[in-house]
Amino acid sequence: MPAVLIENVHKSFGAVEVLKGVSLSVESGQVVAIIGRSGSGKSTLLRCVNGLEACQSGRIEVAGHVLDQDQKKLRELRKDVGIVFQSYNLFPHLTAGENIMLAPRLAKGLGGPELRRMAEEVLAKVGLSEKFDAYPDNLSGGQQQRVAIARSLAMQPKVMLFDEVTSALDPELTGEVLVVMEDLAKAGMTMLLVTHEMNFARNVADVTVFMHQGRIWESGPSADLFAAPKTPELQAFLSAGVH
Amino acid sequence: MKFTLNFDPIWPEIDAILEGILLTIGLSAGAIILGSMLAVLLVALKSLAGRWVGLLVDAYVELMRNTPFLIQLFMIFFGLPLLGIRMSGTQAGLLAMTMNLGAYAAEIIRAGVESTHRSQLEAGVSLALTRLQVFRYVVLKPALAKVWPALTSQFVLMMLASSICSFISVAELSGVAAIIESRTFRSFEIYIIVTLTYLVMALALKSFLLALGKRLFPNLSGVARINARGSAV
Numbered sequence: 001m002p003a004v005l006i007e008n009v010h011k012s013f014g015a016v017e018v019l020k021g022v023s024l025s026v027e028s029g030q031v032v033a034i035i036g037r038s039g040s041g042k043s044t045l046l047r048c049v050n051g052l053e054a055c056q057s058g059r060i061e062v063a064g065h066v067l068d069q070d071q072k073k074l075r076e077l078r079k080d081v082g083i084v085f086q087s088y089n090l091f092p093h094l095t096a097g098e099n100i101m102l103a104p105r106l107a108k109g110l111g112g113p114e115l116r117r118m119a120e121e122v123l124a125k126v127g128l129s130e131k132f133d134a135y136p137d138n139l140s141g142g143q144q145q146r147v148a149i150a151r152s153l154a155m156q157p158k159v160m161l162f163d164e165v166t167s168a169l170d171p172e173l174t175g176e177v178l179v180v181m182e183d184l185a186k187a188g189m190t191m192l193l194v195t196h197e198m199n200f201a202r203n204v205a206d207v208t209v210f211m212h213q214g215r216i217w218e219s220g221p222s223a224d225l226f227a228a229p230k231t232p233e234l235q236a237f238l239s240a241g242v243h
Numbered sequence: 244m245k246f247t248l249n250f251d252p253i254w255p256e257i258d259a260i261l262e263g264i265l266l267t268i269g270l271s272a273g274a275i276i277l278g279s280m281l282a283v284l285l286v287a288l289k290s291l292a293g294r295w296v297g298l299l300v301d302a303y304v305e306l307m308r309n310t311p312f313l314i315q316l317f318m319i320f321f322g323l324p325l326l327g328i329r330m331s332g333t334q335a336g337l338l339a340m341t342m343n344l345g346a347y348a349a350e351i352i353r354a355g356v357e358s359t360h361r362s363q364l365e366a367g368v369s370l371a372l373t374r375l376q377v378f379r380y381v382v383l384k385p386a387l388a389k390v391w392p393a394l395t396s397q398f399v400l401m402m403l404a405s406s407i408c409s410f411i412s413v414a415e416l417s418g419v420a421a422i423i424e425s426r427t428f429r430s431f432e433i434y435i436i437v438t439l440t441y442l443v444m445a446l447a448l449k450s451f452l453l454a455l456g457k458r459l460f461p462n463l464s465g466v467a468r469i470n471a472r473g474s475a476v
Contacts, residue, residue: 085365
């Protein structure tokens with residue numbers, strides 16, 4: 001039973017069809033990277049997986065939940081599926097610690113010293129133990145993104161989605177976020193990520209998927225795909241070096 | 244004809260004036276607290292409930308914002324007893340102020356809520372929060388912080404408008420002033436005192452609310468000045 005199963009998903013924004021029948025499966029513990037040009041549909045696909053975008057047809061199953069737009073079922077799915085965004089999206093009025101504790105408290109009913117200990121634990125995991133009481137405004141972009149990852153981890157998700165999480169960061173800060181993600185991958189987290197970091201996809205992802213014009217154009221084990229791209233589109237994409 | 248100011252007949256009435264001030268403060272504080280709660284409820288309904296509830300909220304807000312406060316006060320004070328609901332002038336005044344302020348404050352808070360970036364809502368729902376939880380824990384506080392200065396001036400306006408309650412014989416500051424005027428005939432003198440008193444109360448209320456805002460939203464205070472380095476002073 002794959003952790004993520006996407007079957008023949010179609011999605012249009014008005015008259016523009018951005019996903020033209022996408023199928024993809026991610027095994028438990030696997031890391032799958034989605035690469036492709038802007039507008040190829042990769043972010044939309046990722047956002048369909050946790051129901052932020054509704055797809056018109058097809059079937060998605062994540063962590064044992066069949067995707068359904070019913071509010072309650074969607075919440076159950078989201079308890080098991082974390083997502084990290086390009087622009088961090090931390091809550092500005094809450095400290096790092098409060099950002100992390102909010103959802104476990106409200107959605108899972110956790111509380112007391114146990115909740116605080118757990119928050120400190122996930123913050124330590126991303127290397128920011130000393131920032132528990134800092135507000136997002138006082139953190140660098142890289143630190144904010146690591147807090148955002150910790151906030152997702154605090155829900156103890158079975159699957160993590162990453163939507164171009166380093167695109168807003170300079171190379172140095174990108175590195176510190178990628179290290180955290182690599183640690184997660186090594187610890188066996190199931191990860192589906194949209195990325196422009198080709199080295200990261202090549203070295204960390206088990207499988208890389210190249211999307212082009214709303215379709216999965218080519219996919220395979222990352223080492224093979226980067227070493228010997230088969231389609232001319234992927235060859236052009238990789239050799240352009242501008243992603 | 245020469246006019247000389249004569250405050251002497253007014254001094255014996257000082258206790259009545261103080262009581263009027265207290266009632267003005269009480270009415271205003273009550274209306275600000277209850278009106279704010281009503282406003283947040285209206286905005287929550289508009290944000291979370293269905294389309295028809297939203298239209299009802301709009302209708303209420305427009306009704307209160309497009310009719311005179313004096314007429315609203317009369318409708319409550321003279322109209323409700325016909326429906327079997329009896330209340331004192333002070334109670335009617337507090338109710339009218341609450342309903343009026345609730346509508347104006349709702350419109351201000353709604354602007355703050357609408358300025359919330361969509362990414363904040365996405366982060367909230369993605370963490371398995373309900374829509375109500377997103378409103379309460381993610382949206383509301385930054386929204387209130389953004390519109391706090393506008394809310395503050397609305398609260399001060401309401402405090403000043405409490406003087407209209409004197410039309411239904413509520414003995415708040417203006418009501419008391421009218422009584423003293425009829426007893427002493429020192430119109431100008433009494434209204435000099437009343438004007439200065441309102442001025443002091445309004446400035447004090449404004450300062451209090453702005454200080455409260457800084458306490459409630461310590462890390463969300465806006466940029467007050469722009470300097471050459473592009474940062475807040």
